[in-house]
Amino acid sequence: MDRAATEAAHALTLEEGEFLPFSVAWPALRDGYLQWLQAHESTGARFEAAEVNHELALGALQLHGRLDRLDRQPDGSPLVIDYKTESATRTESRLKAGTEDTQLAFYALLTGHDTPRAAYLNVGERDPAKLHESPDITALAALLADGIQHDLARMAAGAPLPALGEGSACDWCAARGLCRKDFWSQP
Ligand code: SF4
Numbered sequence: 001m002d003r004a005a006t007e008a009a010h011a012l013t014l015e016e017g018e019f020l021p022f023s024v025a026w027p028a029l030r031d032g033y034l035q036w037l038q039a040h041e042s043t044g045a046r047f048e049a050a051e052v053n054h055e056l057a058l059g060a061l062q063l064h065g066r067l068d069r070l071d072r073q074p075d076g077s078p079l080v081i082d083y084k085t086e087s088a089t090r091t092e093s094r095l096k097a098g099t100e101d102t103q104l105a106f107y108a109l110l111t112g113h114d115t116p117r118a119a120y121l122n123v124g125e126r127d128p129a130k131l132h133e134s135p136d137i138t139a140l141a142a143l144l145a146d147g148i149q150h151d152l153a154r155m156a157a158g159a160p161l162p163a164l165g166e167g168s169a170c171d172w173c174a175a176r177g178l179c180r181k182d183f184w185s186q187p
Contacts, residue, residue, distance in 0.1 A: 036129035044074035
């Protein structure tokens with residue numbers, strides 16, 4: 001087992017047997033990632049921070065978020081990266097969702113930079129790591145900023161909050177049950 005894998009198993013208090021499925025998948029994932037990293041760094045981009053908290057004042061609001069990874073490009077502008085271990089098709093569908101996919105737009109907004117880049121980095125043992133970059137992130141971040149301010153102003157004015165989430169958004173939502181969507185049907 002690689003030293004990093006041994007340390008991870010130790011940190012997670014896993015027996016060697018429990019780590020076996022991960023250690024089997026690890027070499028392909030590692031090699032695919034390192035191959036991507038070499039090409040990525042050849043563009044001049046450099047890793048800056050991981051699991052980094054960012055805050056941004058937006059009017060009277062304070063936005064908070066934690067970025068998986070922040071790289072710096074040769075011109076000093078940020079490249080926000082979010083790791084995904086799902087299928088590449090699923091990652092591509094996130095970008096196709098445009099304004100419905102708010103994760104990268106929110107992270108780009110948090111950088112406070114005028115022209116950030118933002119991308120999902122798909123990593124896994126089946127395919128080499130691949131960066132899926134949002135082509136419109138500056139526009140999407142601006143739309144999101146407007147949308148957040150608009151929606152919160154409406155909420156403050158007493159607008160009702162129908163349960164609008166769909167599909168897997170509801171599977172991961174901390175408000176499931178509270179919003180009553182599972183017991184609610186549209187007229
Ligand atoms: S569970 Fe409710 S609040 Fe959460 S995303 Fe779904 S509809 Fe929205």
